[in-house]
Amino acid sequence: xxxxxxxxxxxxxxxxxxxxxxxxxxxxxxxxxxxxxxxxxxxxxxxxxxxxxxxxxxxxxxxxxxxxxxxxxxxxxxxxxxxxxxxxxxxxxxxxxxxxxxxxxxxxxxxxxxxxxxxxxxxxxxxxxxxxxxxxxxxxxxxxxxxxxxxxxxxxxxxxxxxxxxxxxxxxxxxxxxxxxxxxxxxxxxxxxxxxxxxxxxxxxxxxxxxxxxxxxxxxxxxxxxxxxxxxxxxxxxxxxxxxxxxxxxxxxxxxxxxxxxxxxxxxxxxxxxxxxxxxxxxxxxxxxxxxxxxxxxxxxxxxxxxxxxxxxxxxxxxxxxxxxxxxxxxxx
Numbered sequence: 001x002x003x004x005x006x007x008x009x010x011x012x013x014x015x016x017x018x019x020x021x022x023x024x025x026x027x028x029x030x031x032x033x034x035x036x037x038x039x040x041x042x043x044x045x046x047x048x049x050x051x052x053x054x055x056x057x058x059x060x061x062x063x064x065x066x067x068x069x070x071x072x073x074x075x076x077x078x079x080x081x082x083x084x085x086x087x088x089x090x091x092x093x094x095x096x097x098x099x100x101x102x103x104x105x106x107x108x109x110x111x112x113x114x115x116x117x118x119x120x121x122x123x124x125x126x127x128x129x130x131x132x133x134x135x136x137x138x139x140x141x142x143x144x145x146x147x148x149x150x151x152x153x154x155x156x157x158x159x160x161x162x163x164x165x166x167x168x169x170x171x172x173x174x175x176x177x178x179x180x181x182x183x184x185x186x187x188x189x190x191x192x193x194x195x196x197x198x199x200x201x202x203x204x205x206x207x208x209x210x211x212x213x214x215x216x217x218x219x220x221x222x223x224x225x226x227x228x229x230x231x232x233x234x235x236x237x238x239x240x241x242x243x244x245x246x247x248x249x250x251x252x253x254x255x256x257x258x259x260x261x262x263x264x265x266x267x268x269x270x271x272x273x274x275x276x277x278x279x280x281x282x283x284x285x286x287x288x289x290x291x292x293x294x295x296x297x298x299x300x301x302x303x304x305x306x307x308x309x310x311x312x313x314x315x316x317x318x319x320x321x322x323x324x325x326x327x328x329x330x331x332x333x
Contacts, residue, residue, distance in 0.1 A: 001092070004263070005037065007256035014041045014257040017056055017067040018048035022197060022217045024112050025277025032273070033264050039257055047196060050076040051152035057085050057249050068258035070247050073154020075320035077108040077245035078313055086247040089259055091266040096286035101243065111265055112213075112279035113243035115233055115308055116162035119215035121206035122228040129207065131236035132166040136180070141188045145195040145205035147214065150181075150323045153194075158242045159209035160327075161311070161319055166237030171315045174322055182331045192333060201225045211242070212302060213278035233304060241308035243282065268292045275301075 008014075014033075021027025030041045044065070045052055050072040057080070060066035072080065080086050081103060088106035091097075101110035118135075120128035125143065129135050135144055147155040164170070164177025184190035193199060195208040200218055208215065212231060219229040233239060246265065252258045264270050271281035275297045287293035311319060 001263070004256055004260055008039060008254075008260040009037060011254040011257045012039055013254050014039050014261055015044065015065060015068045015252075015254065016041060016261075017044045017053050017070060018046060018050070019043050019071060020046045022214075022221060023277070024213055024274050024279040025217075028276070029265070029270060029273045032269070033261065036264070037260065039260075047194070049148050049153035054080055054085065057251075061251050064253045066251065066253055067249055068252040068254045069249065069261055071111065071244050072108075072247065073157065073244060074242070074311070074313075074316045075154065075157065077103075077247060078317060080247060081107040085250055087250045087252065087255070089248050089262060091262050093266045093283060093286075096283040097266070098282070098285070101282050108245040108247040109266075110243040110282040111246050112274040112277075112281050113241060114211040114213040114279050115304055116158055116240045116242070117210065117212040117215050118232045118234055119200075119208040119210060119218055120230050120232070121200065121203065121222070122230050123226075124203055124206045128230055128232065129234075130232050131234045132163045132180075132209075133236050135163075135184060135189065135207070136187070137189070138187070140207060142191055143205070144184060144189050144207045144209070145191045145193050145199070147195050147208065147210045149194070150327050154242070154244070155210055155214070157320060157323055158211075158240060160323060162209070162234070162237060162240040165240060165309070166234065171309065171311045172318070174319050175326070178323070178326050178330050185331050190331075192331075197221050200229065201227060211279075213280075216278040216302070231302065233302065235305075239304055239306050239308040241310045243310075272297065 019026040053070040056067050086107040090106045146159050150156040150160045160177040161174050164174040167176040167180045169176035195205040199205040215231040222229040248258045271283045272294045274281045
């Protein structure tokens with residue numbers, strides 16, 4: 001570790017990509033990493049998608065500004081590994097990461113996760129929806145949005161998947177979810193605008209389907225702006241869970257800093273940092289057993305009824321491909 005720290009400090013730079021500061025507490029995590037090691041972090045395209053991260057690895061290959069590491073949805077973790085884009089690496093806490101949450105060869109490893117939820121501005125919506133089916137209501141015309149494009153952004157992909165589970169579909173068939181959004185779009189309910197803190201504060205997107213920890217973060221930020229943002233885990237379908245994954249660019253311009261960043265994220269400080277952002281850290285069970293998890297932060301996570309479901313690799317790949325093939329033709333842009 002001493003040699004890794006020395007090499008990373010010598011590089012003095014870390015390139016990350018698509019990490020909004022209010023996403024799973026990444027702002028504080030980046031600040032603390034820089035404070036601890038004196039390594040500057042450049043965060044490119046913070047509001048981008050997982051697809052943008054993969055494209056950047058390919059298009060910026062050999063350049064100093066290429067991403068050193070990525071944090072992607074599982075469809076892109078699998079595809080990036082199969083395309084040979086990632087370098088194998090096992091952090092020192094590798095054994096604390098469940099076997100199902102990491103690639104056997106160290107090409108990717110989950111970092112944090114949550115469940116799909118509905119965020120709603122109760123100051124602008126008279127009766128906030130409590131289920132996905134509730135969204136099909138004329139009262140919500142022009143109000144429902146996603147966090148990104150369902151053909152590129154993992155949060156949006158999984159939102160459509162969650163809706164599919166509530167409308168007769170399954171993890172093997174998300175077509176009902178696509179059809180439901182096509183209906184909402186035709187009725188003027190679904191608004192194809194990427195939801196952000198700014199669109200929520202302005203009232204442009206008063207209902208947003210997103211991960212619970214992201215909607216919770218938006219609630220905290222919105223409160224300061226006088227917005228009453230509520231977060232609900234819908235009651236009409238199996239609770240859909242999802243994890244993101246870390247991976248190191250095989251051609252990282254700052255390979256030591258990339259590995260040190262991973263060591264930091266999977267340390268007690270890093271994992272509790274994700275927890276502070278309202279997300280479930282992947283090492284939660286091991287840290288609970290060891291007594292190193294922040295119990296106060298853990299107690300603040302919303303209660304989840306039922307057993308969450310999680311797509312496997314085949315289902316994740318099929319869901320992503322179905323959306324690429326069907327979303328634009330069925331729902332439109």
